[in-house]
Amino acid sequence: MNTNLSKQIKQNFLALFSIIIAISALSYNSWRNERSEANRNIRAAGFEIMREAAHLQYIVDSTTFSNNPQKTDPINGWVKVGLIVSLSELMMPEVEQKSLQLKTVWSNNWSSLQADKQANEKISEANAELLTQVRKNLLMLN
Numbered sequence: 001m002n003t004n005l006s007k008q009i010k011q012n013f014l015a016l017f018s019i020i021i022a023i024s025a026l027s028y029n030s031w032r033n034e035r036s037e038a039n040r041n042i043r044a045a046g047f048e049i050m051r052e053a054a055h056l057q058y059i060v061d062s063t064t065f066s067n068n069p070q071k072t073d074p075i076n077g078w079v080k081v082g083l084i085v086s087l088s089e090l091m092m093p094e095v096e097q098k099s100l101q102l103k104t105v106w107s108n109n110w111s112s113l114q115a116d117k118q119a120n121e122k123i124s125e126a127n128a129e130l131l132t133q134v135r136k137n138l139l140m141l142n
Contacts, residue, residue: 046137052080053127063114077106108122110123
């Protein structure tokens with residue numbers, strides 16, 4: 001019986017080897033697809049964060065430097081900050097931390113944007129730190 005099994009393995013070696021290769025290839029392909037999808041999601045979130053951060057910076061600068069206070073509404077900044085924080089959850093923890101720092105700086109300074117240029121500087125700095133971290137994370141993707 002033992003010789004019969006070894007004889008069958010020898011006769012079907014090519015078929016067994018082909019099955020092993022096929023399963024290995026399928027496993028790798030599935031893993032690669034999952035990794036690529038995760039990278040696409042991170043990349044999309046990163047670019048969206050960058051866009052929303054640019055819109056937030058426009059709101060910050062317009063509120064501080066515009067002669068027409070009706071033109072800008074700093075309350076819209078809350079929408080941008082909330083979206084940035086939500087999107088940052090899809091990225092690396094460092095980006096999420098920077099987005100939470102931005103939210104804290106925004107909440108402490110948004111109401112004084114029209115009267116205080118230092119509020120603009122604080123928010124702008126937190127926004128720039130977030131953008132720097134997003135760029136670093138995007139460059140780390142494979």
